[in-house]
Every structure is written in C-alpha cells, then in structure tokens.
Amino acid sequence: MEQTIFYILASVAVIGAILAITEKHPVHAILYLVTSLFSVAVIFYLLMAPLAAAFEVILYAGAIMVLFLFVIMMLDLVHPEKGLSPHWREWLPALLLSGISIASLAAVVLARHGEDAAAAPQALPIREVAVCLFREHGLAVELVSLQLLFALVGALYLGKQPKRGDTE
Amino acid sequence: MTASTVDIALFAAKLGMVFLAILTLAAYLVFAERRVLAWIQDRKGPNRVGPLGLLQPLADLVKLLTKEDFIPAAADKWLFCLAPAMAAIPAILIFSVIPFGKPLTIAGHQVPLLIADLNVGLLFFLALSSIAVYGVAIGGWASNSKYSLLGGIRGLAQLISYELSMGLSLVPVVMLARSFSLTAIVDAQARIPFILYQPLAFIIFLISITAECKRIPFDIPEAEGELVAGFHTEYSGMRFGLFFVGEYINIIVLGGLATTFFLGGWHGPVLAPVIWFGIKTLVFAFFFIWMRGTLPRLRYDQLMHLGWKLLTPLALLNILATGWWLVAAS
Numbered sequence: 001m002e003q004t005i006f007y008i009l010a011s012v013a014v015i016g017a018i019l020a021i022t023e024k025h026p027v028h029a030i031l032y033l034v035t036s037l038f039s040v041a042v043i044f045y046l047l048m049a050p051l052a053a054a055f056e057v058i059l060y061a062g063a064i065m066v067l068f069l070f071v072i073m074m075l076d077l078v079h080p081e082k083g084l085s086p087h088w089r090e091w092l093p094a095l096l097l098s099g100i101s102i103a104s105l106a107a108v109v110l111a112r113h114g115e116d117a118a119a120a121p122q123a124l125p126i127r128e129v130a131v132c133l134f135r136e137h138g139l140a141v142e143l144v145s146l147q148l149l150f151a152l153v154g155a156l157y158l159g160k161q162p163k164r165g166d167t168e
Numbered sequence: 169m170t171a172s173t174v175d176i177a178l179f180a181a182k183l184g185m186v187f188l189a190i191l192t193l194a195a196y197l198v199f200a201e202r203r204v205l206a207w208i209q210d211r212k213g214p215n216r217v218g219p220l221g222l223l224q225p226l227a228d229l230v231k232l233l234t235k236e237d238f239i240p241a242a243a244d245k246w247l248f249c250l251a252p253a254m255a256a257i258p259a260i261l262i263f264s265v266i267p268f269g270k271p272l273t274i275a276g277h278q279v280p281l282l283i284a285d286l287n288v289g290l291l292f293f294l295a296l297s298s299i300a301v302y303g304v305a306i307g308g309w310a311s312n313s314k315y316s317l318l319g320g321i322r323g324l325a326q327l328i329s330y331e332l333s334m335g336l337s338l339v340p341v342v343m344l345a346r347s348f349s350l351t352a353i354v355d356a357q358a359r360i361p362f363i364l365y366q367p368l369a370f371i372i373f374l375i376s377i378t379a380e381c382k383r384i385p386f387d388i389p390e391a392e393g394e395l396v397a398g399f400h401t402e403y404s405g406m407r408f409g410l411f412f413v414g415e416y417i418n419i420i421v422l423g424g425l426a427t428t429f430f431l432g433g434w435h436g437p438v439l440a441p442v443i444w445f446g447i448k449t450l451v452f453a454f455f456f457i458w459m460r461g462t463l464p465r466l467r468y469d470q471l472m473h474l475g476w477k478l479l480t481p482l483a484l485l486n487i488l489a490t491g492w493w494l495v496a497a498s
Contacts, residue, residue: 027309031247034302041295054291062298063328066305070324073309073317126287126348 006046012039026072030065037061048123178279186283190263194416195225201416201457208461235405240312243402247310252407255303256414258296259421265289266424267351269434269442281434281442282351289350290342293425294335297380300418301327304382304389307411308399319398322468323389326379329475330386334376336483337369340490341429354433361432368486370430372479377422379475381415383456385463388471423452 016036023029037060044053133141199214199221206213215221239248269281286292301324308320342348344365345356356362363370379386390398400411427433427448436444466474 027244027247027306031302031306050286050288051291054288054295057295058291058298062295062301062331066298066301066324066328069302069305070321070328073305073321073324123287127346 002046006043009039009043009046012036013043027069030069030072034061034065037065050123051126051129178274182279182281183283186263186268187260190260190417190420191413193420194413195229197416197419197453198228198412199224200453201460204454204457205461208458229409232406232409237405237407238402240402242312244310244312247306248402249407251303251307251310252403252410252414253303254306255300256410256417258300258303259414259417262293262296262421263417263424265292265350266421266428267354267433268424268445269440280351285349285351287347287349290338290348290353294331294338297334298327298331303411303414304399307403308389311399311402313402315396315401316399319389319391319395319401322395323382323399326382326386326388326471326475329472330376330379330479333372333475333479333483334380336480336487337372337376338429339483339487340366340369343487343490343494350428350433354428354435357432358435361430361435363430366430366486366490368482370426372483372486373426373429375474375479377426378456378459379471381418381422381456383419384460385466386471387465388468391465393465419453419456420449423449423456426452 013036016032016039020029020032020036023032037056041053041056041061044050044056202224203213203215203221213221214224217223217227239245264283265286267280267282267285271278271280273279304323304327305320308316308318308323311317341353341362344362345353347353347356382389388398389395390400392398395401400408403411424445427445431448434441434445436448439447
C-alpha cells in the first residue's frame with residue numbers, strides 16, 4: 001500500500017519537475033514545481049519525517065515559490081514564449097554536476113541492493129530532532145544562520161534608497 | 169495497523185459531521201454577518217426568506233448555482249477555474265488538526281474529537297495557510313484583468329507578511345506547551361489558558377489572522393473602493409461563491425485555532441466541551457464582524473509597516489522574554 005503511494009507520488013514529483021522546466025509560461029512552471037514539491041513533502045511524511053514534510057511545504061511551496069510568483073506577477077512578462085534557450089556553455093557544467101550526483105546515487109543504490117533492505121523508518125519525536133540539531137550540530141546551525149544574516153544585510157544594502165532630497 | 173469496521177464507520181461519521189457542520193456554519197456566518205452589520209448600521213438586513221430570514225443562505229445558494237458561470241475571454245481558463253478551489257480546500261483541511269472536544273468513548277471505542285492528531289499539527293496549519301495564498305494570487309492573475317491582478321499581488325504581499333508574525337506569535341505557545349501537537353497544547357491549558365501568560369502573543373496572533381482572512385481593516389486585496397472587488401472581480405456564480413464561502417470557512421477555522429492556542433480549546437466549566445469550543449469560536453467570528461462594522465480600511469503601506477516594523481519585532485521580543493521567563497521559572 002505505502003509502496004504504491006510512494007511510486008505514484010514519486011512519478012508525480014518527477015513529471016512535475018520535468019514539466020516545470022519544459023513549460024514556457026513562468027506561472028504554469030511555478031505551479032508544476034509546487035506540485036512536485038508537494039508530492040516530495042508527502043513522501044517525507046511516508047518516510048516518517050513529518051517535520052521535514054511540514055518545513056518542505058512551509059518554506060519551499062509556501063514561501064520561496066510564492067516569492068517567485070510575486071516577482072513574475074510584478075514583472076508581467078508579455079511574451080514568455082520568446083525566452084532564449086541558454087548556450088551550451090551555460091548548461092553543460094550544470095548537466096555534468098547533476099550527472100555526477102545522479103551517478104553516485106545510482107552507485108550507492110546498486111551497491112546496497114544485495115544487502116538487507118534498509119531498516120524500516122521510525123518516527124522520531126521532534127524533541128530528539130531538536131536536541132540533535134542544536135546540541136550535536138550547534139556550530140553548523142549557527143553558521144547557516146550567519147549565512148542567512150549575510151543575505152539579509154546584503155538585500156538591505158541593495159534595496160536601500162538614496163537619501164531623500166538628492167533626487168526629489 | 170488493523171482497524172475494525174466499527175472504527176472506520178465512526179471515523180467516516182465524524183468526517184461527515186465535521187464537514188457538514190463547517191459548511192452549514194459558514195453559510196450561516198454569511199447570514200449572521202449581514203444581520204449583525206445591519207444591526208450595527210441601524211437597518212434591518214435580510215429578513216424576508218423564512219422566519220427571521222433564516223432561509224436566506226439557501227436562497228443565496230440557489231441564486232449562485234443558477235447564475236451564468238462566466239469566464240473572461242483572455243483568461244487562463246484552467247487556472248481561472250481551479251483558483252477558487254485552491255483558496256477553499258486548504259481552509260477546510262486545516263480544521264482536521266483542531267481538537268473540538270474531549271475524546272468520547274462509544275461502545276468501547278475511543279473516539280478522539282479531531283480528524284487527525286498530527287504531532288506537527290501546528291506546522292501543518294502554518295503549511296496549509298501558506299499554501300492558501302495561491303488561490304488568491306492565481307485567481308487574480310488568471311482573470312487577465314488589471315483590478316484582479318492588483319488584488320492578487322496585494323493579497324500575495326499581505327499574506328506573506330502576516331504569515332511571519334502569525335508563525336512567530338505561536339512560538340511562545342509551543343514553548344509553554346512543549347509540543348507542536350494541538351491536542352497537547354489544549355491539554356497544557358487544562359487549568360490556565362495561555363492568553364493569561366501570553367496576552368501580547370494573543371494580540372499579535374489576532375491581528376495576523378484578521379490579515380490572513382483578508383477582513384476589514386485588512387481587506388486590501390479586495391478593497392471595493394479602489395479595486396472593484398480585487399482578485400475576484402471577474403468571478404461569478406458558484407466560483408465566486410466558493411471564494412466567498414472559503415473566506416467564511418477561514419474565519420471559523422482561524423477562530424477555532426485562536427481558541428485552541430490561547431483560550432484553552434474545549435476546556436470549560438459546566439457545559440459540554442464541544443459547546444465550549446463552539447462558543448469560543450463563534451465569539452471570534454462575532455469579533456471579526458464587529459470589527460468590519462467599526463474600523464476603516466488601512467492603506468497599503470500602513471499595512472506593510474504594521475506587519476514588518478511592529479508586529480514581527482514585537483513577536484520576536486516576546487519569544488525572547490518567554491525564553492527568559494521559562495529559564496527563570498525552572
């Protein structure tokens with residue numbers, strides 16, 4: 001039962017992702033990507049990781065994609081069909097890097113194929129996730145939050161308006 | 169996991185009852201709003217259909233169903249049709265994590281009075297409320313009308329801004345209850361509701377949910393004085409009805425959540441738990457209507473300033489203060 005649901009969701013995620021990059025219209029592309037992210041979130045839930053599922057929806061589907069949509073609606077692109085296709089020098093490195101990661105994933109899966117199936121996932125109380133995150137990986141969490149702070153300060157600097165009176 | 173037939177039947181019955189109750193309540197909330205607003209403005213309101221006008225929602229339903237379902241010529245047809253559902257479905261789904269009564273025992277079967285007791289219930293609510301933005305944005309965009317587009321963009325900006333302060337105002341609740349589960353949050357308030365510990369968080373949450381359900385004084389996405397009807401300008405018939413009912417479902421659900429987070433949920437003396445939950449939720453609904461009859465609309469920049477420069481920093485300070493207090497108390 002769960003396996004069937006997993007395969008359905010996984011195919012929805014992959015098809016959604018493919019449609020998101022082939023669709024010429026940006027708003028449609030965003031909706032396909034949201035669908036894809038949503039099914040990934042449900043897969044997380046199936047894997048007994050409700051916290052990851054909730055954050056996937058809150059952050060990716062609910063915040064980042066909404067901001068994308070906001071920008072696209074503000075720009076109001078008139079002829080989305082005329083988008084230029086990127087030069088091979090631009091997509092080749094991306095293809096190479098993603099090829100490496102897919103190949104390593106395939107290698108890991110094939111290497112573990114003979115062994116016993118991975119232990120059934122167990123639901124972890126949120127408290128334990130928090131303890132693990134802030135006690136064992138505290139430094140990493142702080143570094144990531146610093147990085148976010150840099151981005152915030154950078155955005156503030158870029159968005160800062162010249163002082164009034166200079167132009168008006 | 170094996171579930172007996174009785175369990176499945178009980179669950180189905182619960183699901184059906186909740187669904188029916190929410191939709192009926194939403195329909196009657198529209199009626200109540202019209203009557204209460206009329207009362208505030210010293211006029212009568214709809215009172216012709218049935219005794220005291222009580223059959224008015226039915227008449228409205230017939231009217232909406234028989235109206236022409238009009239789709240503007242240059243609209244994005246699929247998205248135009250889907251958008252009302254995208255707005256209403258998350259609102260109904262959020263109710264599935266709200267405990268609305270004490271667990272019952274029927275014929276030896278324990279029946280918890282909520283649909284799904286998720287251990288991340290609070291995050292589930294935040295996730296769905298962030299998804300609900302799409303209905304407004306896509307509806308406004310797909311109509312291919314300037315008014316609708318402006319309404320949609322305003323809706324997007326408003327909902328993103330107030331989601332932040334709403335989420336942050338709930339952090340102290342989680343800190344006090346030490347759980348994301350709504351059942352645990354209600355249990356933690358068995359003696360003292362959190363509103364007494366966290367009046368500031370309650371006020372921030374109340375303002376944020378008013379903005380989340382786009383009610384006056386935050387109804388900028390549909391400001392009729394400037395944008396005709398905002399994101400649903402081009403909608404007619406039952407599609408408009410779905411947007412409209414979705415808004416009232418949202419009021420009920422957000423009222424229920426405010427009850428759960430701050431007013432002790434279904435806890436209360438003498439009366440049955442379900443009745444207490446209903447009373448508290450309807451008090452919030454009345455409060456929303458009352459505000460609509462009282463307050464003027466904020467300007468767009470005032471709304472943004474209030475959200476980002478006042479509510480969000482206050483919510484952050486409140487989290488800090490709660491942390492200190494918890495450490496000092498332990």
